Amino acid sequence: MAVTLGYLAAAGGYAWALGSLARDAAARWLARVTWAVHTGLLAVAVATGHVPFLSPQGSVFFLGWGWVLNGLVLESLLGLRALGAFMLPPVVALLVLVAAVGGPGRAGAVAAADEGLPAASAAAVAGVGGGDPFGAPWIWLHAIIALLSYCAFGLASALAAMYLLQERQLRSKVFSRLYRHLPALEEMDRACWWLIGSGFALLTLALASGTLSAGQLWDDRWASDGKVIAxxxxxxxxxxLLTLRxxxxxRGRRLAYLSLVGFAVILFNYLVVGPHWSTRHVF
Structure with missing residues (x-):
């Protein structure tokens, strides 16, 4: 709750700065402090044996952490000061949604059984120390890479929204206060392209690492899992999309619209297919 409220306040600060031409330094520092708290909570959970990928709540908590981290880095490197107003609301929405659906996730094989995960997943997590090379370490790596790919695609969609707002004002010759805060179109287009390429590379690695462990854990049945297909x-x-580029x-408006469509596919895969049409994934 503290993390959610911190990000919500930071998002409000960013929005206020965009609408009033005020400085966004307070919002940026609040976002960083909240992320530091987020990091501490995540580190404590991992140190006490809680695996953040065994429940929808845990995976969303980790996804939000990676999303904000990448957004803050991108904001600093490229000077995209307005990015916080676009990257934080989806994180807040996901945290609120998962809090409304259920309470905090639990870890270990017991949590796997409680959350309805298959016995194979519970056994893999319980076998961390069993020397099985396709046990929990592979699953952890697979989950981390997959969630980081979602972060890249999500930030690309945030930049796409910024691009479309800026491009619309330029075409209509009607400029709002937001116009002065948004970067140049070419800069946003290049950053969006880079994020999509990074997300695609990470998703490729996630599919490859998942294939390595799935064959050992579930034989040939893994190929028919809904999450794998999606x-x-x-x-x-x-x-x-990358081929067309x-x-x-x-590029430009076409890339922005396709980025938004692609992220809608990612969200559908993450929020609907994983929990409801997959027996082996919660992320």
Whole structure:
């Protein structure tokens, strides 16, 4: 709750700065302090044996952490001061949604059973020290890479929204206060392209690492899992998007709209397919 309220206040500070041309230094520092608290809570959970990928609550908590971390780094490196107003609201929405659906997630094989995870997943997590190379370490790596790919795609969609707002004002010749805070179109387009490429590379690694462990844990049944099929569809979509950019020269407004569509696919995969149409994934 403290993390959610901190991010909500920071998002409000960013929005106020955008609308009033005020300085956003307080909002940026609040976002950083909240992320530091977020990091501490996550570190304590891991140190006490809680695996953040065994429940929807835990995976959302880790996803929000990675999302804000990447956003703050991008904000600092590229000077995208307005990014916080676009990257924080989705994090707050996810944290509120998962809090409304259920309480804090529990860890270990007991939590796996309580959350309805398959016995194979519980056994894999319980076998961390059993020397099985395809046990929990592979699952952890697979989950971390997959969630970080979602972070990259989410930030790309935030930049796409910023691009479309800026581009619309330029086309209509009607400039609001927001116009002065948004970066140049070329800069946002380049950053969006870089994030999509990074997310695609991470998603490729996630699919590959998942394949290595899934064959050992679930034999050939893993290929028919709903999350695997949906993730492959998302991978093909972003692969097509990158191909269109490289070969056909699609950029600008087209890339922005496709980035928003792609992230909608990612969210559907994460929030709907994983919890409801998969027996082996909660992330």
């Amino acid at each position: 993730s492959l569809a998302a991978w093909l979509f972003y692969g097509l 490289a070969v056909a020269g699609w």
